[in-house]
Amino acid sequence: MDPPLILIIxxxxxFAATHLERAALGGRTNLFASLEYVLIGVLVxxxxxxxxxxxxxxxxxxxxxxxxxxxxxxxxxxxxFRRLRDRPAGTLTFGLVIGVVCATLVGGLAWVALTxxxxxxxxxxxxxxxxxxxxxxxxxxxxxxxxxxxxxxxAAHADGPVSRLLPTAAQTLRVVAIIxxxxxxxxxxxxxxxxxxxxxxxxxxxxxxxxxxVIFHVFVGNEQDANKLFVATIGxxxxxxxxAHALHFSPLFVNLVVGATIANVSRAAPxxxxxxxxxxxxxxxxxxxxxxxxxxxxxxxxxxxPIGYLLVRAIALRLGAQAAVALTAADxxxxxxxxxxxxxxxxxxxxxxxxxxxxxxxHGTLTAVVVTTLLVGAALNDIWYAPALRGVLQTAGESGRxxxxxxxxxxxxxxxxxxxxPGAEAPDAPPAAP
Numbered sequence: 036m037d038p039p040l041i042l043i044i045x046x047x048x049x050f051a052a053t054h055l056e057r058a059a060l061g062g063r064t065n066l067f068a069s070l071e072y073v074l075i076g077v078l079v080x081x082x083x084x085x086x087x088x089x090x091x092x093x094x095x096x097x098x099x100x101x102x103x104x105x106x107x108x109x110x111x112x113x114x115x116f117r118r119l120r121d122r123p124a125g126t127l128t129f130g131l132v133i134g135v136v137c138a139t140l141v142g143g144l145a146w147v148a149l150t151x152x153x154x155x156x157x158x159x160x161x162x163x164x165x166x167x168x169x170x171x172x173x174x175x176x177x178x179x180x181x182x183x184x185x186x187x188x189x190a191a192h193a194d195g196p197v198s199r200l201l202p203t204a205a206q207t208l209r210v211v212a213i214i215x216x217x218x219x220x221x222x223x224x225x226x227x228x229x230x231x232x233x234x235x236x237x238x239x240x241x242x243x244x245x246x247x248x249v250i251f252h253v254f255v256g257n258e259q260d261a262n263k264l265f266v267a268t269i270g271x272x273x274x275x276x277x278x279a280h281a282l283h284f285s286p287l288f289v290n291l292v293v294g295a296t297i298a299n300v301s302r303a304a305p306x307x308x309x310x311x312x313x314x315x316x317x318x319x320x321x322x323x324x325x326x327x328x329x330x331x332x333x334x335x336x337x338x339x340x341p342i343g344y345l346l347v348r349a350i351a352l353r354l355g356a357q358a359a360v361a362l363t364a365a366d367x368x369x370x371x372x373x374x375x376x377x378x379x380x381x382x383x384x385x386x387x388x389x390x391x392x393x394x395x396x397x398h399g400t401l402t403a404v405v406v407t408t409l410l411v412g413a414a415l416n417d418i419w420y421a422p423a424l425r426g427v428l429q430t431a432g433e434s435g436r437x438x439x440x441x442x443x444x445x446x447x448x449x450x451x452x453x454x455x456x457p458g459a460e461a462p463d464a465p466p467a468a469p
Contacts, residue, residue, distance in 0.1 A: 373430075
């Protein structure tokens with residue numbers, strides 16, 4: 036089957052699946068969304084029906100680069116630094132403290148496991164490859180699905196310091212994860228490779244994103260037409276992803292730079308975000324499906340890494356949240372237990388990091404370990420994050436406190452009107468970034 040036909044089938048399935056989700060769930064988040072699409076990918080991949088065999092998956096690699104790039108672009112497009120100045124004191128530091136604690140613990144233990152596990156394939160790896168893999172797992176561990184968190188808070192009708200601070204912390208964590216991963220990937224150059232110092236490659240990756248954003252701004256200007264902006268976005272994301280793929284950079288990171296630059300220099304940014312967000316969920320489906328199709332199973336002993344990742348990440352988030360409450364000016368009760376449990380959900384962004392790593396890593400077993408670990412985190416953490424978040428909000432005493440969700444008298448003198456459904460959005464509310 037020709038790659039263009041495969042591409043059409045995959046995209047058609049993604050749009051049809053998200054349409055059915057929206058119709059059946061009324062806009063609410065499907066708790067098993069990540070897991071089910073990863074499993075569908077495994078089913079149609081080489082381990083299942085072989086509809087997408089290894090050769091066909093290789094032909095779709097440029098598509099994966101563009102999809103992950105689009106995810107990074109949407110995250111960057113939400114980074115309007117003028118709004119960041121209006122955040123309460125300590126909110127940025129709160130997320131940074133959690134990120135440092137969690138990434139250090141998970142990344143450090145991942146390095147120990149990858150270095151000392153009795154596996155011949157891992158023992159022969161160069162030190163730099165193991166360090167990059169451990170850094171990828173550490174940074175991947177701090178990714179939190181902002182939309183899932185906001186949806187859970189909305190469903191619980193919660194309001195208070197915890198409900199307002201956690202989404203901000205999650206946004207900080209995902210940006211730190213993408214930047215850290217992108218810089219690590221860009222600077223991972225062997226001594227014999229043609230080029231300069233690693234920091235120069237980091238600057239090249241950043242410069243590529245800045246340059247493409249400036250070109251986009253010059254050509255788009257103050258355009259407000261949604262269709263024109265949508266087409267322009269596809270062009271700049273495809274170009275940035277192609278540059279990143281060719282230079283072994285992260286399309287996530289380069290497009291994050293593009294999106295963040297546009298958000299701060301272009302008056303078309305708000306209209307651009309509204310136009311582009313409609314593709315978010317279908318692209319997540321494509322990403323998870325193709326990541327599942329390209330997955331390869333691990334030898335028995337190496338399953339210690341993904342299982343340990345789930346456990347260590349949960350503990351590290353709790354410790355990080357406790358440290359953040361103690362070290363920052365956040366207006367949160369220091370006795371609130373297990374605050375980090377609210378950040379367990381990861382979503383498709385963790386799968387995007389896994390896909391990016393697989394694109395540049397040619398170490399078979401090591402690549403499989405990293406990809407499997409991040410996919411397991413993306414799929415399984417989506418199952419239990421919702422009850423964990425509800426528990427945190429109830430313990431903090433914030434569930435049911437949102438003023439706008441309280442029943443109001445019916446205008447005709449009848450019974451009280453029902454509060455808006457958890458998945459409903461205000462007509463003029465800006466779309467959430469991924």
